[in-house]
Amino acid sequence: MPRCSAFVTCLAALVGAAGLGLYVGAADAQLKLLPAEDAFRFSARALDSRTVEASFAIADGYYLYREKLAFSTPTPGAALGPVSLPSGKVKEDRFFGRVETYRGRVVVPLAVENAAPGLEVTLRADSQGCADAGVCYPPNAQSITLTLPQPGGPPGPLIDATPPRKRWFN
Amino acid sequence: MTESSPRRARWLVPGVAAVVALALGVFAFLQLPSPSPGARDAAPLLGVSLPDTEGQTQSLAQWRGRLLIVNFWATWCAPCREEMPMFARAQALHGDRGLQFVGIAVDEGPKVRQFAAEIGLNYPALIGGYGAMELSKTLGNSMMALPFTVVIDRKGSIVLTQLGPLTPAQVDRLVAEFI
Numbered sequence: 001m002p003r004c005s006a007f008v009t010c011l012a013a014l015v016g017a018a019g020l021g022l023y024v025g026a027a028d029a030q031l032k033l034l035p036a037e038d039a040f041r042f043s044a045r046a047l048d049s050r051t052v053e054a055s056f057a058i059a060d061g062y063y064l065y066r067e068k069l070a071f072s073t074p075t076p077g078a079a080l081g082p083v084s085l086p087s088g089k090v091k092e093d094r095f096f097g098r099v100e101t102y103r104g105r106v107v108v109p110l111a112v113e114n115a116a117p118g119l120e121v122t123l124r125a126d127s128q129g130c131a132d133a134g135v136c137y138p139p140n141a142q143s144i145t146l147t148l149p150q151p152g153g154p155p156g157p158l159i160d161a162t163p164p165r166k167r168w169f170n
Numbered sequence: 171m172t173e174s175s176p177r178r179a180r181w182l183v184p185g186v187a188a189v190v191a192l193a194l195g196v197f198a199f200l201q202l203p204s205p206s207p208g209a210r211d212a213a214p215l216l217g218v219s220l221p222d223t224e225g226q227t228q229s230l231a232q233w234r235g236r237l238l239i240v241n242f243w244a245t246w247c248a249p250c251r252e253e254m255p256m257f258a259r260a261q262a263l264h265g266d267r268g269l270q271f272v273g274i275a276v277d278e279g280p281k282v283r284q285f286a287a288e289i290g291l292n293y294p295a296l297i298g299g300y301g302a303m304e305l306s307k308t309l310g311n312s313m314m315a316l317p318f319t320v321v322i323d324r325k326g327s328i329v330l331t332q333l334g335p336l337t338p339a340q341v342d343r344l345v346a347e348f349i
Contacts, residue, residue, distance in 0.1 A: 033333070068246075095251050095288075104254050128246060134334045135315040136247035138276060138303060 002137050027076040034059055036137040036160040046146045046156035047109070054125060056071045060072060061132045066100035068128035071110055075121045081111030117150045125161075212322040215240065215309060220274065224284045236270040237348045238322040239341075241308045242298075243283045244277040250317040253335040254289060260341045261293045268324065268349050272307070274298045278314060303345035317334055323348045 012155055033039075041057040057066055066088040073080055085108060088100030114123055122145045130136035142161040149156055219229040230240070241257065243250035257271045271293040276283045279297050286295045299307065303314050310331045311318040321330040321344055329348065332340075 025269065033315065035313060036315075057277070093248055095248070095285075130248065131315070134249040135313070136249060137313075137315050138244070138300070139246065 004030060024133045026084050033131055033133060033135065034062070036140055037142075039131065040064060040140070041130050041135070042127070042142045042144065042161040043121050043158050044146060044161075045158045046121075046148050048155065049148050049151045049153070050112055050115065052112055052121065052123055052146055052148075053107060053109050054110055055105060055112055056102070056125075056127065057105055058103055058129070062129055063101040063103050063132075064106065064127050064129035069102070069106075069108075070126040070159075071108065072124050072126075073112070073121055074124060074143075075115075075119070078115045078119065078121050079113045079124060083108065083110060093168070105149060112148065115148055117148050119155075120146050121148060210328040212238075212326050212328045213321075215305075215320065215322070215328070216326060217273070220298050220302075221279075222288055223279065223295050223297070225279075228294060230272065233270045233272065234326055235324055236252070237324060237344065238266045239271045239336075240320045241271060241273050242276060242302060242311070242316055242318040242320075242323065244275055244316055245274055245281045246277070247316040249335050251285065251289075253317060254291065256341070257336075258289065258292050258337055260338075260345070262302065264345050264349065265292075267345075269345060272296060274302045276300060276302045276306075321348075 008114045039059045039062040042054070042060075043057070044052055044054045046052050056064060056069075060168050066085055069085060071080055071083055086102075086106060088102045091099050110123070112121055122143050124141055124143045126139060127139050128137065128139040144159050144161050146156055146159060175262070216231045216234055217229075219227050222228050230238070239257070241250075241254075243254065258274075261269065261271045262291065273291070273293065273295040275295055275297050275300070277297065278299070282295050282297055285291075303311075306316075306318045306320075307314055309318075309320050309328070311333060313333060315333060317333075317335055319330070319332050319336055320328055321332075322331045330344070
C-alpha cells in the first residue's frame with residue numbers, strides 16, 4: 001500500500017505539472033490581454049459643489065495617451081472649466097513624434113461651471129491606450145453620473161464606470 | 171490497527187499534495203484555449219466588400235486563390251504602423267508568387283490615405299471604419315484590439331488568426347508553408 005500511495009502521488013503530481021506547464025505555455029503563445037474597461041478603469045467622485053475628480057487606474061503593462069484624453073459633460077446647463085492634464089511620460093513615436101503617455105494612476109480635478117449644488121452631472125471621458133504586448137484599443141468613451149454635494153457638504157462616493165467583475169484566476 | 175494512525179499520518183501529506191496537484195493540473199488543462207477546430211472556411215470574410223483609398227469598392231473575393239493576409243489596423247495604433255512596412259516588403263518580395271496582403275483600416279479615409287502615402291503602401295488599404303472592428307470580432311478578435319490578422323490559404327480556409335503583430339519570421343513561415 002505505501003508503494004501504491006507513492007506511485008499515485010507521483011502520477012498525480014506529474015499530471016498536475018504537465019497541465020500547469022501546458023497552461024503557462026499556451027498563455028504565452030495566446031497573448032493574454034485585458035478587455036479595455038479592465039485595463040483602463042475610469043472612476044470619478046464629486047469633491048465639492050463645484051469640483052469633480054476624474055481618475056484612471058491603468059493596469060501594469062498598459063498605457064493611455066495624454067493627447068487622446070479628454071473630459072466633457074453632456075449635462076444641460078453644466079460645463080467644465082479649462083482642463084489641466086498632468087504631464088505624462090514622454091515617448092518618441094516613429095510616426096507621431098513626441099507623445100506623452102500615462103501609466104499607473106492619473107488623477108484630474110475638473111471644475112464644473114454653472115452647476116447648482118445637488119445637480120446630477122454626467123462626466124464623459126474619452127481615452128485611448130495600448131498594451132506593451134503590442135496591441136492598441138480603439139478610442140473609447142465612458143460616462144459616470146455624479147451628484148454634486150451641497151456647499152460645505154462631504155465629498156461624494158467614488159463611482160466606477162465599470163464595476164469590477166469577480167474574477168477567480170486572472 | 172495500532173499502526174494505522176502513524177501510517178495514515180504518513181500518507182496525509184503526500185495524499186493531500188497529490189489531490190492538490192491533480193486538481194491544479196485538471197483545472198489548468200480545462201483553462202486551455204480549446205484546440206482550434208481545424209481550418210475555418212473564410213467564405214464570410216471573402217464575401218466582404220469595402221472602399222479603397224480611391225473610393226473604389228473592392229471585394230476580398232478577387233484575391234481568392236492567393237495566400238491572403240488580411241490585416242486589421244488603424245493609424246491610431248502604433249504597433250500596426252510599425253509592422254506595415256515589413257508587410258509591404260514581403261508583398262514586394264513574394265507578391266508575384268501569390269502572396270497578397272490586404273489592410274482593413276478601422277479608421278477614416280483621409281487618415282488612411284495620408285499614412286498609406288507616407289510609407290508607400292504597395293497593397294490595398296480598405297477603409298472599414300468602426301464596423302471593421304465588429305467584423306474582426308466575428309473572426310475571433312474578442313478583445314477588439316489591433317493589430318488583428320487573418321491568414322487565408324489558397325483554398326479559402328482560415329489558417330491563422332492573430333491578435334498582435336506578426337513577426338518577419340512568421341510571415342516567412344507562412345510563405346514557405348502555404349504558397
